[in-house]
Amino acid sequence: MDILTNILFGAVGLIAFGLVLRRFVEWIGAPCQFCGSKTNRFRRLDSATQANILDYFVQHERREPDRSGLFICLNCRTVHDDFSGEKGSWDVDTFGCVTFCKVCLARIRGCEPEREVECPQCETKYSWTIHDGSGFRFLMPPRGITIGKRPTSFMMDSR
């Protein structure tokens, strides 16, 4: 085999491995911190449910969420959103209940179910609340706050 063929096979192998790994992670999924059921990715939901969930973000938070950061539990109808920290931390900190402030991006600990939490930095209050329009539960900030930019880099370093 010449060197080019080697490189080609190597590259194809690497891509295939990456795809398999990704599928595997998707298949495992992250457990819901309320009921322990497996959560679903946004794009796996039917379009009516997707529209319901997006309604909340448009109406209450006036923003377009990062859809790949939404994990939805259909068992207890809870949305773990792109700020909730689940995305970056599911493998190391699944039930750590860490979230990120949607206003100032500070890290907030202790967002357990049925608790109201307050951002230690800007004092924005959040509570797990069922949104009337969609019937889903969100970690909800007060209506009308200005949502900051999604904390991508913070999520990589969630501890």
Ligand SMILES: [Zn+2]
């Ligand atoms: Zn659940």
Ligand SMILES: [Zn+2]
């Ligand atoms: Zn804050």
